[in-house]
Amino acid sequence: MCSISFMFLFSLSMFLFIHSINFLLADLSVFIEWEIVSLNSSSIVMTFLFDWMSLMFMSFVLLISSLVIFYSKEYMSGDMNINRFIMLVLMFVFSMMMLIISPNLISILLGWDGLGLVSYCLVIYFQNVKSFNAGMLTALSNRIGDVALLLAIAWMLNYGSWNYIFYLEMAKFDSEMMLIGALVVLAAMTKSAQIPFSSWLPAAMAAPTPVSALVHSSTLVTAGVYLLIRFNILLVDSWVGNLLLLLSGLTMFMAGLGANFESDLKKIIALSTLSQLGLMMSILSMGFYKLAFFHLLTHALFKALLFMCAGAIIHNMGNSQDIRLMGGLTMHMPMTSSCLNVANLALCGMPFLAGFYSKDLILETVSLSYLNFFSFFLYFFSTGLTVCYSFRLVYYSMTGDLNCGALNLLNDEGWIMLRGMTGLLIMSIIGGSMLNWFIFPTPFMICLPFMLKMLTLFVCIMGGIFGYLISNVRLFFFNKSLIFMNLSNFLGGMWFMPYISTYGMIFTPLNLGGMVIKSFDQGWSEFLGGQKIYSTLVYYSRFNQLMQNNNLKIYLLSFILWMFILLGVMIFL
Numbered sequence: 001m002c003s004i005s006f007m008f009l010f011s012l013s014m015f016l017f018i019h020s021i022n023f024l025l026a027d028l029s030v031f032i033e034w035e036i037v038s039l040n041s042s043s044i045v046m047t048f049l050f051d052w053m054s055l056m057f058m059s060f061v062l063l064i065s066s067l068v069i070f071y072s073k074e075y076m077s078g079d080m081n082i083n084r085f086i087m088l089v090l091m092f093v094f095s096m097m098m099l100i101i102s103p104n105l106i107s108i109l110l111g112w113d114g115l116g117l118v119s120y121c122l123v124i125y126f127q128n129v130k131s132f133n134a135g136m137l138t139a140l141s142n143r144i145g146d147v148a149l150l151l152a153i154a155w156m157l158n159y160g161s162w163n164y165i166f167y168l169e170m171a172k173f174d175s176e177m178m179l180i181g182a183l184v185v186l187a188a189m190t191k192s193a194q195i196p197f198s199s200w201l202p203a204a205m206a207a208p209t210p211v212s213a214l215v216h217s218s219t220l221v222t223a224g225v226y227l228l229i230r231f232n233i234l235l236v237d238s239w240v241g242n243l244l245l246l247l248s249g250l251t252m253f254m255a256g257l258g259a260n261f262e263s264d265l266k267k268i269i270a271l272s273t274l275s276q277l278g279l280m281m282s283i284l285s286m287g288f289y290k291l292a293f294f295h296l297l298t299h300a301l302f303k304a305l306l307f308m309c310a311g312a313i314i315h316n317m318g319n320s321q322d323i324r325l326m327g328g329l330t331m332h333m334p335m336t337s338s339c340l341n342v343a344n345l346a347l348c349g350m351p352f353l354a355g356f357y358s359k360d361l362i363l364e365t366v367s368l369s370y371l372n373f374f375s376f377f378l379y380f381f382s383t384g385l386t387v388c389y390s391f392r393l394v395y396y397s398m399t400g401d402l403n404c405g406a407l408n409l410l411n412d413e414g415w416i417m418l419r420g421m422t423g424l425l426i427m428s429i430i431g432g433s434m435l436n437w438f439i440f441p442t443p444f445m446i447c448l449p450f451m452l453k454m455l456t457l458f459v460c461i462m463g464g465i466f467g468y469l470i471s472n473v474r475l476f477f478f479n480k481s482l483i484f485m486n487l488s489n490f491l492g493g494m495w496f497m498p499y500i501s502t503y504g505m506i507f508t509p510l511n512l513g514g515m516v517i518k519s520f521d522q523g524w525s526e527f528l529g530g531q532k533i534y535s536t537l538v539y540y541s542r543f544n545q546l547m548q549n550n551n552l553k554i555y556l557l558s559f560i561l562w563m564f565i566l567l568g569v570m571i572f573l
Contacts, residue, residue: 002073009066020055049103061218071420072210092118096219103165116142123207134206141200145190152183168233181234192224199501205266209311216273217304232289244285249378252278256385261492295358302346305424309340327400332410348387354432364446384463391467
């Protein structure tokens with residue numbers, strides 16, 4: 001089943017990519033409506049929008065998912081239920097397709113909820129207590145966004161149609177559309193794990209590594225960014241956009257700091273995803289939706305590769321994810337190490353790799369824009385932190401000696417896994433340049449003062465130096481010393497968001513909800529509603545049954561009763 005799924009998805013990906021180029025060059029959009037049912041003047045319509053953006057994103061999602069399924073053939077080979085796993089991944093991809101091609105809030109909700117449901121099934125795939133807790137946190141965090149989307153759907157009834165794409169042009173002059181936009185932004189923030197909904201994203205690492213490669217590159221977490229790219233008109237020069245800029249900038253900063261204190265290999269990569277999502281959201285809130293889309297695609301390529309390499313390393317390390325136990329992997333796993341280093345350098349924005357074209361362009365556009373100093377600082381400092389934790393990861397895993405005590409056979413023998421990684425390695429090298437020519441066909445120059453032009457390079461170099469020093473030199477001991485334990489707990493614990501999202505929710509809203517259900521739904525509402533009607537009907541039916549029994553006592557009693565009633569009426573008259 002793995003091979004068939006891989007071939008089908010890969011072929012479909014190539015087909016869609018060629019058509020996306022065709023649509024881009026011809027400036028073409030195809031809008032398909034399918035009327036499912038029509039009742040009087042109301043009709044339920046399924047709508048699809050095919051333009052260069054949806055086709056290109058679909059082709060990238062299918063490319064990555066095909067390689068992830070190919071990779072899973074070996075990675076999940078010990079699993080008895082591998083076909084079930086592949087079916088879940090295919091359902092996940094189908095839900096994402098549904099979301100990408102929908103310009104209609106109803107059909108978006110189908111894909112949106114599909115992603116939420118299947119992601120829950122995948123997070124709890126390895127059935128243990130930690131996975132169940134992580135799955136519940138993921139599902140409940142995403143329900144907030146689902147409710148926001150449902151409210152937006154209800155509010156859009158005022159417009160007579162759910163095809164939001166037709167109403168965005170007049171959105172700036174309409175307060176109702178801005179409210180719908182705010183609800184959509186809330187939904188996107190939960191799905192893309194922006195502050196204060198960030199805690200579910202590292203928790204979702206309980207899923208198998210191929211799922212993490214798919215979720216963190218091109219599917220679940222990017223759904224929110226993609227939805228906001230479609231709603232981009234609402235974000236420019238509005239309070240919604242300004243609020244999103246602040247929160248996404250803080251997300252980027254928080255994730256970058258947290259990754260420097262983390263020792264779990266998968267969680268470091270998850271926090272780097274969170275940092276990049278903050279970057280996409282913040283540039284999107286400034287109105288540069290094409291740049292956000294460009295970074296979305298390039299990031300998908302090297303992030304999937306990064307997770308695949310992490311999976312291969314974890315496999316070989318006997319399922320250990322602690323980077324402090326790794327070391328000298330270049331000697332034992334040269335091919336995997338090379339892929340990991342290329343993906344890491346692309347993440348840092350190394351010139352002429354995929355990440356460079358989008359990240360450098362974003363930072364230079366930020367330098368060119370009217371922006372307050374705080375947001376400017378968050379952009380550049382977070383970029384430095386990205387390089388810092390990437391170099392720290394490379395230092396711990398690639399240099400020195402292997403610190404693992406067990407007798408592990410470390411090698412690059414997983415040929416199927418290596419082939420899957422090689423496909424993404426090529427795309428991580430050439431993908432950025434290729435997309436740059438397609439998405440921005442007209443060359444334009446960003447003219448900046450020398451100091452601003454060099455600022456990006458300076459920040460990256462300083463980040464790399466600090467990453468090395470923090471890992472190696474005893475002088476930088478604050479992430480090891482007990483003196484700074486409270487600071488380390490705060491910065492490394494995502495600013496206490498996991499505690500607030502779990503204990504905080506249990507002690508207040510969830511308890512309150514439980515009390516409301518017990519006292520209203522299952523209490524007074526039941527006592528005065530359904531149960532009261534039932535008991536009254538039972539009582540009267542029994543009385544009626546009793547009256548209809550041909551019993552002499554009852555007959556005489558009822559006769560006397562009626563005589564008294566008649567007598568009373570006669571006296572009254």
